[in-house]
Amino acid sequence: MTRTAGGHRKIARAEAIRFVRESSADVLRPDLLEIAEPRHRRRRKEAFGALDEQLLLALEQGDAEVVSGLLATMYLNGVSAAEICDGPLRHAMHRIGERWPEDPKGIFLEHRATNICMDALNRLRANFPSAATKAAAIGGAPEHDPYLLPSLMATTVLADVGLRPVNLGPNTPLDVLAQEAVEIRARLVWIALTSPLPKAALENALSKMLVTLGKTQIQVVMGGQAAKRYRVPDHPRVHVFDTMTEMAGFAKGLLATRQTRLDASRGT
Numbered sequence: 001m002t003r004t005a006g007g008h009r010k011i012a013r014a015e016a017i018r019f020v021r022e023s024s025a026d027v028l029r030p031d032l033l034e035i036a037e038p039r040h041r042r043r044r045k046e047a048f049g050a051l052d053e054q055l056l057l058a059l060e061q062g063d064a065e066v067v068s069g070l071l072a073t074m075y076l077n078g079v080s081a082a083e084i085c086d087g088p089l090r091h092a093m094h095r096i097g098e099r100w101p102e103d104p105k106g107i108f109l110e111h112r113a114t115n116i117c118m119d120a121l122n123r124l125r126a127n128f129p130s131a132a133t134k135a136a137a138i139g140g141a142p143e144h145d146p147y148l149l150p151s152l153m154a155t156t157v158l159a160d161v162g163l164r165p166v167n168l169g170p171n172t173p174l175d176v177l178a179q180e181a182v183e184i185r186a187r188l189v190w191i192a193l194t195s196p197l198p199k200a201a202l203e204n205a206l207s208k209m210l211v212t213l214g215k216t217q218i219q220v221v222m223g224g225q226a227a228k229r230y231r232v233p234d235h236p237r238v239h240v241f242d243t244m245t246e247m248a249g250f251a252k253g254l255l256a257t258r259q260t261r262l263d264a265s266r267g268t
Contacts, residue, residue: 014129021078030072056092059113068120075124081160082248084124085153089117093149114149121156128159133255138181139190140168141224142202150192150224157244161251163188174205178212186218187254190247193224203231210235219254221247 002010013033020027027033051070058066074084096113100106137158140151148170155167166184168177174191181189193202210233213220222232223241232240241247 012129014127017076017127018129020076024078027076030076052088052091055088056095059092059096059116060109062112062116064116064119067116068123071120071124072127075127080157080245080248081124082157082244085157085244089153093117117149118152121152125156125159133162133164135163135187135255136166136184137163137188137190137251138166138168138177138184138186139188139192140172140177141170141192141194142197142205143171143173144197145193145195145226146170147192147194150194151190153244154190154192154223154247157248158188158190158251161248162255163251174209175212178209181218182213182216188251189213189218189220191220191222191224193222193226193230196226196229199230203233206230206233206238210238213237219250221250223247 001015004010016033019025051074055067055070058070070088071084074088075081093110093113096106096110099109103109139154141147151167151169155165158165166180166186168180177189177191180186209220218237220235220238221241222239223244223246227240232238239250241250
């Protein structure tokens with residue numbers, strides 16, 4: 001809380017949202033927080049699996065406001081960005097993707113749903129408190145991988161745990177990713193692998209990337225539905241995760257370790 005020139009208390013919107021999440025407070029006027037929260041009764045965090053079908057229906061119907069509102073409701077009630085991405089978002093997009101072979105509108109539905117999810121995730125991220133740490137992360141999808149959503153999910157999840165992520169998006173050469181990671185002194189690099197790529201080319205690019213990172217302490221995390229196709233270099237700073245929740249836990253550990261070192265250097 002800060003005070004205005006007139007002596008009034010001023011609370012940042014992200015701080016109000018943080019308080020709501022940590023205190024499990026009911027939000028009677030979500031519109032005052034600029035959140036389009038659906039008008040249904042507050043749920044226990046464990047009960048949000050029931051919203052999967054609502055999210056799927058809203059994506060199929062192209063209702064962007066409902067999608068954004070559902071994500072905001074889950075987040076306000078303590079569901080992490082990682083849990084949202086691993087659960088309802090992943091399930092809904094998988095169901096929509098299965099419609100390609102038999103539904104002539106399948107491609108249209110998936111592309112529209114992807115754009116709606118991206119907009120909803122960007123709006124959700126606006127609710128996060130500003131990162132108190134200077135620790136940066138950078139990532140994207142490699143060359144010839146055109147998928148937008150997985151890397152944006154990673155961006156949202158890492159921002160939620162307190163990192164400052166830079167999303168370079170799809171079709172990013174890994175040597176560019178490595179060079180920029182060194183330039184901004186990133187603590188973590190993520191690689192989203194969705195499209196099956198030539199194994200030899202990707203594995204060679206990964207090896208060159210590690211050479212560029214050299215003796216830095218930058219950690220490399222990989223994930224996505226195509227990640228298990230490749231031979232990952234046997235390197236202590238390279239990690240493959242099956243879920244966003246695993247990546248979030250790892251990132252939290254990095255931040256905790258960094259804070260412990262900072263405290264030790266200050267003698268606290």
